[in-house]
Amino acid sequence: MADSIKNFVLGVFEDEDVLLKAITKVRKEGVNIHEVYSPFPVHGIEKALGYNRSRLSIAAFLFGMTGTCLALTMMIYMMTIDWPMIIGGKDFLPFPTFIPVTFEMTVLLSAFGMVGTFLVISDLKPWGKAKMFDIRSTDDKHIVAIELEKNKLNKTKITKLLKASGASEVNEKQMD
Amino acid sequence: MHVESKIRTPLITGGKTLHDVSNDISRRVEDKPSVSWLIALGISLIMLLVGGYAVYRTLWDGIGMWGLNKTVGWAWDITNFVWWVGIGHAGTLISAILLLFRQRWRMSINRAAEAMTIFAVICAAMFPLLHMGRLWLGFFWALPLPNTYGSLWVNFASPLLWDVFAISTYFSVSLVFWYIGLIPDFATIRDRAVKAGRTISASIYGALSFGWDGAAKTWSRYETVALVLAGLATPLVLSVHTIVSMDFATSVIPGWHTTIFPPYFVAGAIFSGFAMVLTLLIITRKVYNLEDYITIKHLELMNIVIIVTGSIVGIAYITELFIAWYSGVEYEQYAFYNRVTGPYWWAYFSMMACNVVSPQLFWFKKIRTNIAATFIISIVVNIGMWFERFVIIVTSLHRDYIPSSWGMFYPTIYDVGMYLFSFGFFFTAYLLFSKYFPVINMAEVKSILKPTGETKKNK
Known part of the structure; x- marks a missing residue:
């Protein structure tokens, strides 16, 4: 279905401390982050993203x-x-x-x-297919995925914001 | 005034980046099996096959094939059981207790140690199962299942039944703990395979990785799961060997009926478990060039655990002798007098030399940071720990209450074969693990790279 395809802006980060600061900054600007993908558990990320403690x-x-x-x-x-x-x-x-x-x-x-x-x-099962925004997120990059349709800011503004907060690159991707 | 705390020795050396970690560990999985690995696997399989014959004869002809007699009804089988279970204590200790204590050095060694734990527990479980003789009826003897005797249930007052619950819980919880940790690393290997266009391995590791994507939400839950599992596994790991010791301690046999058995067995288990971890990791580290991940510091810290637990074990041996004398009970006194000076004096002596004396050498920094010395002592410790169980079991039994039923235990080749079988299984499993699974927890090592790696210091 064509209408179920969503547009994402992906901020690629190299360093976890830069990432944490960037998440806080981007969220302060009112950007709604879809999810952050990391190769390892980053401490304090759930707080920065505003997630509740797991029950x-x-x-x-x-x-x-x-x-x-x-x-x-x-x-x-x-x-x-x-x-x-x-x-x-x-x-x-x-x-x-x-x-x-x-x-x-x-x-x-x-x-x-x-x-x-x-x-x-967490929808983890042997027959589960991982939806990878960027394949490097299980290797050495942190990926901040921002869904365009769910944000008031436009693509260029979000890209600028991500770059300003330390993203090494900003990509786009369509996912269903 | 500017005060800067002393920089600790980095846990990961060689200035690794995140990508280097993925590369160094995943490459071992992706490479073609080396010739030396194939030779090692071949030797293990031969051990499994030769030992398998002993298992077959034991099942077909019964446990009369072993050297047991009416006086010594437990010997190599239970010695091997307790020995393997003891070895199987290090992995969960490293990953659970050291996680609760926030010891970051565990991260380079926990994966291999946990794998070793799981294989050792399987080896251990094999011995009591085969000792039942008619293994296929074991379900009704060991599990609370309705049966044809009008539901004559299993005896929950028996420590042997507690053992069934303890070992099976320990095995399954350790397996789950290990597997949860493997999921993110399988995802790394899967994505590397996808990138390189290797479809078969991408789909195998894809299935093994359960569709892991590394989302922050999942990581946050994962961390909670790991912490709670560690909290559960900590008392569990202590309970397992406690219950194993109760197999002996709740009996009325002089030499077994001892209240210090639980802590003494737990210390002994950690002692032998760390020794086996050292033996395996020193080889793995060398063969896979993992010197930057498993550094001399890791080996040294493990050696310190060995001095501590070895000394606890030493104190326990001496306490046992003292209490036997102090009790004033002549049966108790004789059991220990016979243990030290009787026909099995050589087993007692080996135990003392290997377990109490040899680890004391680690007080010297030169010895505990020397790889060859560590390797030798780690093997010596495991020989000593085997003798400890042999001494406890056989010397307490072989001189019965009536001198006319005194006897000795002589193993048959089937006893030896069973032991060989367990080794064959252990090494085969470990070799397959070290080839097809990531031997170091990549995700955890990546998380400590920045705070404790060398790259940070140099910036």
Whole structure:
């Protein structure tokens, strides 16, 4: 579909500190940044872009609690309710012996739940195709992608602004 | 007054740029396999094949093929299990605990160490699984599954069952942690392949990279995931060897029934794990010319971890002897007296020499910054750690409560073959990893290039 093709201006940055200053500056001018692509995690970039803190740690906690409950329910049902047995002279609810398995199940569900959530919300999957604005962004360049249709400023103004804030080159690209 | 703090030794030398990092690491994946790599792979596969025969006989004829007897019911199999699991502790320790402590030097070594961890845990898991004899029934013995005995469930009061949960959780969480870290690097290799027009490798690494594009939003989530996984993996890595030690400590066998086992085993695990990381990395670094990434400083820091954990292990050995004497229990006293002076004195002596004495040489800066010395001591430490487990297991068992049932353990060639099999698997897996996966975490190294590389200093 021709109308779904969007026009982007791409600012290419070499240095992460220049990049961070540029993002802050460009956003102050009222430019709406589509996304920034980097070869490595740049510290402070989420703050500069105004992203909220990821809530994945909350997900991890909830999955972990699920694991704890699941492990305890399983063991109490099996060892205390379904087939009670005296093992090592302990009573039918030998809680201390449940601790290791409870801990492991908590960690297991927490880790898998969080990573699964991360893969789903970030749309990462083996059959996923990466939409690369600039192939160098997995090598040594930081790419600031700005969608023209979503901005009041025109192409030349954005280009000028990016150049002024330290972009080594400014390119254009159409993506669907 | 202008005060400038002392510049630390750079972690990455050679004035690398971001592009150099991609180049140096990805090139190893893209190059044709070298002759020496093929020879090494061939040797590993032969070990796997020869050892595979021992595994086949063990499965077909039963574990009677091993040298076990009625008195010594656990010997090489559990020794190998604990040894491999111990080795499998360094990777997650490096990537999780050192991440929480913000130790940037971990970044050059975590990938290879984690890979080694995963392969070592597979090698470890093999031994208890094969010791079950009828492996195919193991699911019902080890997992809480409904069965034909009217749901006679597995025993959650048994440390052996805790081990099943601990090892499988540790393995799968380490695998996930490792893979999440690999995704951005696979994307780098994918895009290099796209650029060079290599379609097959572009699609393979494309699938492996899960469609990673390096968006800031994804990186921010990735960082959260890495931090939380590190937080989860830290107690996990400590729990695994704690639970392994409980296989022994919760029993009533003199020599095993010891409360210091958990911390002592964890220290020993880190000790042997770092030694194995050193052994492998010194070779990898040399063969792949990674001297700028894994510098002498990295080796030195790992050697310091070895002195610390080696000394903890040494103190544990002496504490054990002291407590046995101090307990006043004659069985306990005899177990340790026999351990030091009995027919297995040579195993005890090897353990002491390799684990307590040899790492003390690292107090000398000349030795801990010397590659050849580090390499030799790293191997000596792993020999010592194998003997430690052998000493704990066999010397505690071979003189039973009744002198008429005293015996010795003699391994058969099938015991040796099983051990060979685990080595064959380990080296095959490591060789394949080091050829087809990026051996150094490119994305993380790039992130520390500016603050800790040499380029910054020279500007």
